[in-house]
Amino acid sequence: MKPLNFIALVLFICGVTxxxxxxxxxxxxxxxxxxxxxxxxxxxxxxxxxxxxxFLEEIEHSKDLENQLRAIEEEYIKLRSIEGRLRELETENAxxxxxxxxxxxxxxNVIAARVIKRQPATWWETAIIDKGQRDSIGAGVPVIAPGGxxxxxxxxxxxxxxxxxxxxxxxxxxxxxxxxxxxxILHGTRGRYGEEPRLIxxxxxxxxxxxxxxxxITTGKGGLFPSNLLIGTVKEYTPGPVExxxxxxxxxxxxxxxxxxxxxxxxxxxx
Amino acid sequence: MGWYHLSLLxxxxxxxxxxxxxxxxxxxxDAGILLxxxxxxxxxxTVGAGPMLLLAFTAGFLWDAQHVITPLPxxxxxxxEVYDNPGGDVKFGYSIVLYGLMGxxxxxxxxxxxxxxxHVSALLAGIAVFLYLSAExxxxxxxxxxxxLTHSLFLKISFTALLTMLLCPMVFWVLYRLAGLFHHTIxxxxxxxxxxxxx
Numbered sequence: 001m002k003p004l005n006f007i008a009l010v011l012f013i014c015g016v017t018x019x020x021x022x023x024x025x026x027x028x029x030x031x032x033x034x035x036x037x038x039x040x041x042x043x044x045x046x047x048x049x050x051x052x053x054x055f056l057e058e059i060e061h062s063k064d065l066e067n068q069l070r071a072i073e074e075e076y077i078k079l080r081s082i083e084g085r086l087r088e089l090e091t092e093n094a095x096x097x098x099x100x101x102x103x104x105x106x107x108x109n110v111i112a113a114r115v116i117k118r119q120p121a122t123w124w125e126t127a128i129i130d131k132g133q134r135d136s137i138g139a140g141v142p143v144i145a146p147g148g149x150x151x152x153x154x155x156x157x158x159x160x161x162x163x164x165x166x167x168x169x170x171x172x173x174x175x176x177x178x179x180x181x182x183x184x185i186l187h188g189t190r191g192r193y194g195e196e197p198r199l200i201x202x203x204x205x206x207x208x209x210x211x212x213x214x215x216x217i218t219t220g221k222g223g224l225f226p227s228n229l230l231i232g233t234v235k236e237y238t239p240g241p242v243e244x245x246x247x248x249x250x251x252x253x254x255x256x257x258x259x260x261x262x263x264x265x266x267x268x269x270x271x
Numbered sequence: 272m273g274w275y276h277l278s279l280l281x282x283x284x285x286x287x288x289x290x291x292x293x294x295x296x297x298x299x300x301d302a303g304i305l306l307x308x309x310x311x312x313x314x315x316x317t318v319g320a321g322p323m324l325l326l327a328f329t330a331g332f333l334w335d336a337q338h339v340i341t342p343l344p345x346x347x348x349x350x351x352e353v354y355d356n357p358g359g360d361v362k363f364g365y366s367i368v369l370y371g372l373m374g375x376x377x378x379x380x381x382x383x384x385x386x387x388x389x390h391v392s393a394l395l396a397g398i399a400v401f402l403y404l405s406a407e408x409x410x411x412x413x414x415x416x417x418x419x420l421t422h423s424l425f426l427k428i429s430f431t432a433l434l435t436m437l438l439c440p441m442v443f444w445v446l447y448r449l450a451g452l453f454h455h456t457i458x459x460x461x462x463x464x465x466x467x468x469x470x
Binding site for chain 2: 002004005007008009011012015016019020022024025027028030031034038041042045049117118121122123124126139140154155164168169170172174185190191192193194195221222223224255
């Protein structure tokens with residue numbers, strides 16, 4: 001080996017040792033800086049992509065859109081009348097609650113964000129959203145989407161966040177099978193690609209009375225996720241010698257994750 | 272270290288940005304094109320061991336900054352009575368080692384590349400991507416436990432390697448252009464043979 005190559009190899013090994021022994025805090029700071037640096041490219045790319053898609057859709061479906069608009073207008077009128085009735089019921093309900101001295105449930109305070117990139121990562125199920133520390137979002141904050149829980153924030157930079165999706169093996173949630181006392185820990189799966197995502201629910205009783213189609217919701221235990229957020233429905237339950245395991249179909253359509261809602265809650269800022 | 276080597280560093284960083292916009296193909300088991308490994312592997316065969324290791328360090332570092340999920344601070348891991356096994360993940364920096372190994376793998380057939388047989392290196396890049404992904408998956412499996420090997424996993428790795436390999440000629444073309452621009456010779460023997468034929 002040439003002396004210069006040997007020196008390069010030694011320097012490389014030193015560099016690797018330095019990187020591998022970095023503290024988790026330093027690594028998160030590096031990742032924050034990385035995301036802050038690529039944010040302009042991501043936002044620019046995402047905006048070009050959405051403009052192009054809208055433009056193409058407009059060209060291709062202008063007739064369809066016209067028909068859809070007419071149908072939506074009719075639907076809108078119908079819904080307005082239903083909404084009026086619902087408002088009355090809501091007022092009545094509120095009055096009854098007050099009369100019964102119910103404690104009002106604290107409503108979730110959410111911040112809407114747009115998914116600007118589903119990560120092209122090979123093994124990790126993550127996405128980047130267009131809100132960050134500037135909107136008081138920190139690591140570990142739950143993210144919901146139409147349908148239910150979608151994941152949690154992993155790295156929060158100034159203007160963007162990287163979120164771990166519920167379908168990732170590293171995203172664990174304490175859940176309950178609705179209508180039963182069965183609680184367990186749910187997480188994503190590994191090794192399944194190009195098919196519908198499934199979630200694994202572990203730590204159930206050996207012979208739990210769980211049937212396909214039952215709803216799975218968050219328990220709120222553990223302090224990470226609020227309670228009663230829909231996760232999905234049981235697809236299959238397998239009793240085991242020690243514990244039962246269920247396969248759950250997520251209620252969120254992760255293929256069409258466009259807008260998500262971050263549940264605003266106090267978290268210590270990182271860094 | 273010349274301008275050519277610096278341009279390769281720039282190319283790796285550019286690939287990292289373009290990687291954000293590469294799609295994955297659901298019909299091909301979520302396979303995608305891995306631009307950063309591709310640019311690194313093609314570049315590795317055109318330079319010596321020293322610059323290759325520098326490229327491996329840069330590419331691996333950026334790759335991990337983008338992908339590795341670092342454990343959250345203890346305060347955000349939830350109540351340990353409920354979340355008793357938060358699970359681990361691969362350490363930040365593991366990709367640097369994998370990139371370094373793949374770089375040496377590519378350099379194994381450098382003499383053929385220098386003779387102008389770039390297609391052998393292109394094929395080798397496909398194999399290297401396959402090995403890289405397999406090694407990455409095994410590292411994750413080793414840390415998280417439960418060896419899960421499925422048919423779709425094998426297809427995903429194979430399709431990704433294939434799709435990435437198909438772009439090799441384009442990257443080599445860019446590298447030849449850069450080499451010409453910065454007067455860096457990357458195929459000595461090929462050039463020598465050409466010169467002999469001319470005389």
